Amino acid sequence: MDALGVGLRVRGAPRPVQVSPPVTRVQSHAAGAARELFCAARVFSSVDADVVVWSPLADKIADACHRVPTRRSSRVPRAAGGDRHPCGGACSSCAGAKVRRGMTWLTASFLVPVAVSVGVPAAFLYFVRRLDLYASGGFALVVGCFVAGLLAFPLSFAANTGALRLMTLGWGLSTAVALLAVKTSVAPLVEEVAKSLGLVYAVRRPDFTYFVDGAIFGFAAGTAFAIIENLFYLGNARDPLGMAVNRAFSTSLMHGTASALVGVALGRLRFGHGRQRFAALLVGWASAMALHMAFNRLVNSGPLTPAHLAGAIAIGIGGVVLTAACIFWGLREERAWLRETLGLGVGVSAGEANVVHRMADIDTLLAPIEQHFGAERRKQVQRFLQLQAQLGLKTKGAALAADPKLRAALEAQVADLQAQTDALRRAVGLYCMSYVRSILPDEGEPLWDRLNTALAQAGTAEPSMNLWQSLADRTGSGATDAGSGPTLPDPRPEA
Known part of the structure; x- marks a missing residue:
């Protein structure tokens, strides 16, 4: 060859x-x-x-x-000329x-249920997080509680599996009886304790302000647990999309709500002493476990009929409503804290405090700011108001804290927040801040009425140039008569 x-x-x-x-x-x-x-x-x-x-x-x-x-x-060897071994x-x-x-x-028929299993609980978590008008809870703690919820799943899985093996191999129960007992009794206890471990740590942090934060942090931990659980179950489902939708609107929300109840209990009695804190933890655990047990007993009481599914979804959606109600309750109490603390030696003027009290209407209040000064300046003003709200809440928290270490940490945060608000006030500028105060309702005016009365009683002559009237003319907020007093508050912060 x-x-x-x-x-x-x-x-x-x-x-x-x-x-x-x-x-x-x-x-x-x-x-x-x-x-x-x-x-x-x-x-x-x-x-x-x-x-x-x-x-x-x-x-x-x-x-x-x-x-x-x-x-x-x-x-x-392969078969000669063949495709099969x-x-x-x-x-x-x-x-x-x-x-x-x-x-x-691993195609769209699987990836779409995965997206539903992850996306829907995450969307509800985003909604719950947005309810905190004052953004008092640090984002880092939200992420930390979310990670703690992820880690709680393998811990719970190992404990539940050990309980199942004990019942079947040690106690001689049948697999069906043992599995039902674990689902309806053991799993709710184990999982709620595991999910709340991150909350027990977070409640000791200075960034944890009040039980509004506890509800959000708890919902984050429960949501993370539910996401991992959804993905674990998804592979064996005959109808992955149907299972993903059912769990996303029922089991996932139940997990988030149960953990939120623990967070509310911890945050509600955060400033209590040893026994009160322990009692708060027991109340939170009992509420969460009762909700979890009721849910598991419902879905395991027989074949999963449409009535069972409707009840499970009702528990899930109702849990979100309950979490939102707890947050609104906490926000109302936080507003009372702000009325008590803002303006009392923390560098916040009465006009600025008045805007903070109306944070629920912040989009309406700041719409003219964006129109006149741009979107970037509007973000600065909104951040400025949120910092002032956090300043008031931290000041109240420092006054209530019984732990000296926690009080010292909160006082350090108060000083840092004061520095941040002063820097933002300078960044926003005198003209923009004057305009912010000019668009406030009349609740901000009594301070200046009292000042005018005091000046009149002291026999002070009226100045030759009305500075506040000039500022009002520049901002276009309208002129008033010379004897009617200023239309704008003093843009300088109170001492």
């Missing part, structure tokens, strides 16, 4: 034998470890509201791991092909 014929095959000759690449010792040990892992994992079962044993993906991978060959059996699917190439075929379900 000449050089041009090297590598050519004579027509009609049999194809050369193709040999699969050998499996190394490391690959063989890895396959064995994976096989043992997935075989052990299949023993565990879900112990929450849905009867789910394991994920189909785990079944596919476990089946493939069982078929991974040893080094000795890996050198099985004579090994009957026992070699590594066949196992890999099976896994690849099994992964074809």
Whole structure:
């Protein structure tokens, strides 16, 4: 054969034998470890509201791991000219092909339920977070409680699985009876304690202002737990999208509400002493566990009928309404704190405090600011008002704190907030701040009426130039008679 014929095959000759690449010792040990892992994992079962044993993906991978060959059996040739191995699917190439075929379900039919399972609870968390008008809770603590909720799932799963094994292997109960007992009694206790561990830490932080923050932090922890749980159950669902929708509007919201109740209890009695704090934690846990037990008993009381599903969704939506009601209740008490603290030696004028009291109407109040000064200046003004609200809340919290360390931390935050508000006041500018105060309702005027009365009683002559009238003319807020007093408050902060 000449050089041009090297590598050519004579027509009609049999194809050369193709040999699969050998499996190394490391690959063989890895396959064995994976096989043992997935075989052990299949023993565990879900112990929450849905009867789910394991994920189909785990079944596919476990089946493939069982078929991974040893080094000795890996050198099985392909059939001459054929597509199938004579090994009957026992070699590594066949196992890999099976896994690849099994992964074809990672398409829109699976990704859409995943998006629903994650997106809907996250959207409700965003809604609950937006209810805090004063943004008193630090975003870092929200993220921290969310991460704590993620970590609570494996802890709860291990504890629930241990309880199930104890009931079946130790006490001799049947699997069905033990599973029902774990779902309706053990799981609510274990999961609510696990989800609240992050809240117990957060309540000791200076960024935790009042039980409004507790409701938001608790809802974040419960939402994170529910998201992981949804993804865990999703793989075994016959109807992934239907299951995702059902859980997103029922179980997920129940988890968020239950944890929010714990946060409200901790925040409500945050400034109490040792026994009061412990009692608050017990009340929060009892409320959360009662809600969780009632929900699990409802969905496990028989076949999941439309009536059961409607009841579960009603509990979920009602839980969000209850969480929002707790937040509004807390905001009303926080407004009372602001009326008490703002303007009392914290560098906030009466006009600025009046705007802070009306934070619920902030979009309406600041719309003219954006129209006259632009969107960036409007954001600065809104941030300025939020900082003033936080300043008042932290001042009240420092006065109520019984723990010296907590009081010192809050006082340091008050000083920092005062510096931030002064810097923002200068950044916003005198002209813009004067305009902000000029568009306020008449509640901000009595301070200046009292000042005019005091000046008149002292016999002070009327100045030759009315500075406040000039500012009113520049801002276009309208002129008044010379004897009617100023239309704008003093833009300088009170001492």
